[in-house]
Amino acid sequence: MTFAMAIGTEYYLALSALLFAIGAGGLLVRRNPLIMFMCIELMLNAANLAFVSFGKEMSDLGGQMSVLFVLVVAAAEVVIGLAIVVAVMRRRPKASIDEVSVLRG
Template identity: 60%
Template sequence: MVPTATWYLVLAAVLFSIGTFGVLVRRNPLVMFMCIELMLNAVNLTFVALARELNDINGQTIVFFVMVVAAAEVVVGLGIIVSIMRNRSALTADDLAELKG
């Protein structure tokens, strides 16, 4: 049985739902960051599945650029989160409000 675009779209919806649930429930910024990345990968999977279904290369091109930007985002985001977590033993998302101006 060959998986169709529908299977990939359902998988992307499940991954996006798991990521959304993780962002809404968890308060640890590192876990929230990983859940946001999971949501981003679900969107990428949607783009690739639809590009394959429609025989269009534009979806895969968009995914390539999204992955490049996401790599830069991971470097900056993890750097900020790790530097804050070094100073505090227990960090929640509410503690990040101290980063304002």
């Protein structure tokens, strides 16, 4: 069996969709806020993969530029999100996202 098959954009898009689905499912299923953040990172990575594969398909640098900005925004988001998690979990030391329900007014 030869591996001379060409890997088109469809393969990358399918992989991206699968990664996104796993991330979204994990976000809905898990209760630990840190793991929920990791699932958000998974979804961002899936979007990045789709960006880059479309950018290569179109021979356009816009896809890679978008991924750069997504990286920066993801870093900022993780910093703020983890700060919120630290601020909440320091006072309610059970690692569950349900603790944040006290924010409800």
